[in-house]
Amino acid sequence: GLMTDAQFNTGTRAQPLGDRKAGVSVDLDALAAYVASLNTFSPSPYRTNGALTPDAVAGRDVFRTANCAQCHSGTAFTESGTSSGAATLRDIGTLKPASGQRLGGTLMGIDTQTLRDVWATAPYLHDGSAATLAEAVTAHRGVSLTATNLTQLVAYLQQIGSEETSVPANNQAPTAGLTAPANNATFTAPAAITLNANAADADGSVARVEFYQGSTKLGEDAVAPYSFMWSNAAAGTYALTARAVDNTGAAVFSTAVNVTVTAITNPIPGNGTGLRGEYFDNMDLTVSKLVRTDATVNFDWGTSAPDASVAADTFSARWTGQVQALFTESYTFYTVSDDGVRLWVNNQLIINNWTDHAPVENSGVITLQANQRYDIRMEYYENSGDTVARLLWSSASQAKQAIPQAYLYPVASDAPALVYVSELTPVSQVNGWGTYERNRSNGEQNSADGRTITLNGVAYAKGLGVHAASDLRFNLNGEYQTFLSDIGLDDEVGNNGSVVFQVWADGAKLYDSGLMKGSAATKRFTLDVAGKRELRLVVTNGGDNLSYDHADWANARLMR
Missing domain, CATH: 2.60.120.1060 (NPCBM/NEW2 domain)
Known part of the structure; x- marks a missing residue:
């Protein structure tokens, strides 16, 4: 493909063991392949007493993982001569209009060169455009290596002489299987689920096993037997997998195991009546004007006052009592307020935004036990403008909503606030x-x-x-x-x-x-x-x- 038809017909075609004839003579092609396979190569001077250097050993792994053997295969480190026709001609991204034409048609690619003794055959590529092996490697379209891996691969290429018997086999990915939990297993929230896996690697070693829930990595284990404990799994349906990674970075996912985590199905119905609400005619909760039981804290008074006993602006309020949890899991409590707000649950301050502001949502998280009651206190002040005070909750098993009256209990009447x-x-x-x-x-x-x-x-x-x-x-x-x-x-x-x-x-x-x-x-x-x-x-x-x-x-x- 690098000369005119006339040059070809008067040149190498007349030589009995010349270049491949693209199918013109099957016998000549076979004989040329045989001659090319003969060991006529020299030992590499880059080896240490005939052995690969450490960088070259690492470079051999890079050779495998980069799939170099797709073209540089067999004992000759080339696919040239393995078939007739254009099937083995390769364009690695270096062909140009000036590269010429192939006999009988468009130049589609170039025969793959052998890598044996490549340390001595610079410059490289069909047009000699690569002065070094590193330049030749990086010229390959689609090849992207780190600087370290490139150095290691070049070290291996420099040491492919008569000592290397054949191309290293492509790296085989490891195998992985999730052995626990069982497929379609059911758990109750908050669930503790143990994931166990088997993993093996036929041509290397297993570096680690990673455990996934969908696309979310839960954790990993680097020592067999491979295991991970997934704690506090909320209600839902999950696809669990194990991903084995070998010492060269090759990885494979196991078949997914499906599990279901169910919420407590029978939370005790609440019979609450709301929270004790105390309203003050100033912003610092000191001039008490009104005490009542509010079914919920879900108010938007606009620019009006909550009661005639307090002004529309510069007032404050405090709601106290207990809240009953439906499920054993983490709850998120939300306040929507204009202006300042503070919220305590189980004597823990989980929301604190005691500032003037437009309506804004704040949130805090706390773990509660199903059917237990916890002290709750919300303090609020209004300075000017709109007047909004809301109290909501959500959890893995509970959609976000204003906390219902049935799960709110006022402070006993004989215990003054x-x-x-x-x-x-x-x-x-x-x-x-x-x-x-x-x-x-x-x-x-x-x-x-x-x-x-x-x-x-x-x-x-x-x-x-x-x-x-x-x-x-x-x-x-x-x-x-x-x-x-x-x-x-x-x-x-x-x-x-x-x-x-x-x-x-x-x-x-x-x-x-x-x-x-x-x-x-x-x-x-x-x-x-x-x-x-x-x-x-x-x-x-x-x-x-x-x-x-x-x-x-x-x-x-x-x-x-």
Whole structure:
């Protein structure tokens, strides 16, 4: 295919053992193939004492996996001479219009060269356009190797001399079979499913076995017997497979095994009546105006108020009670709110977006047990604009929906949601001057000799009045969720005095006000005390003396 017909007919055609004659003479073709198979090649100088180098050994695997033997086959590392006609002519992407024509037709390809002694036959390709073996390999259309694999393959090609008896056999993929679970097995959610597999490789070794659910990889095992535990499988139907990977990267999937995971079919029907809803005529849950039972929390009041007792803007609400789970699995709780929202389930804060915002969905995840009830508390405030408050849930077995009334239970009527600390009796008390006061400022002498608690011109009907150094301790018994208070030096001392407020619970400090002096701005805090047994309220003298240290825990209260 690289010369004119006249050149061919007067040249190699007259030679009895010339090039293949494209079927002109079967006998000559057979004889040429035989002569080409004779061992007339030299030992490769690139070998180490006649043995392949480590790179060449790795390159032999690259030769197999890259399917080089498709063209460079047999003992001669070439398919040339294995059949007549154009069937074995190859175009690896290097033919050009200038390459000429084939005898009797279009040039479709070039005979495959032998790879024996190829280390000594540069340049390469039919037109000599590749100066090195690396260039010759990369010129092949469709061949893409890493730099390391290319180096290894070139090392192997350089060492194909008389020592290499034949082309390395193509790599055989491993075999894989999933032996457990059984096909069409059934489990109950949340299921723990053990996957076992057998794997083997006839011409190498098994590197690992991967386990799949559909197209999702669950895990893998590199040591036989191959196994993986799929935990917490939710309700559904799944196709499970094992994928064996051998030491050269060849891989095969097993036949799929189908399993079904069913949800608990008979959850106990709920008989709830809703949640206790308390509405406040301010945004910090302190000025209670209305208490009622709301069947669900699924409200869009637009620009209106939820009740005539509170304003359409700058109000807040708290829903408390219990929620009953239908299934044993992970639940996602959702709130849709405009504005701020917080949600606790089983005393865990799972949603916290206490900011002004347009209607937005937030979510949190928690695992629940079927038919069990869990404490739930949702707090919400509205500043301005639209008024939206919704509470939803979903799980693998439960479609997303507003939590139905039947699975919501209000707090018992005999357990008030709000308790002022001044209504509790401390288990121990220390006060710097006189006795501590309930709902009064400190009078420094006898009980009830103080004045109205006043901070920066705001009078408070509830609270504690103390004098540094003060230390009051109260039993909580794990009954409360939140502690809130305003703090500061009472207005009666003017610009005098200096104190530090601290809140402790079960031996851990929850809050430190830093140094506060007379007439300083009032500070306000909200602290999580869920599950705490003891509340300790401490006021120190601020590091100087005790003069004028009349400290107020104004409107101090605990929330269930």
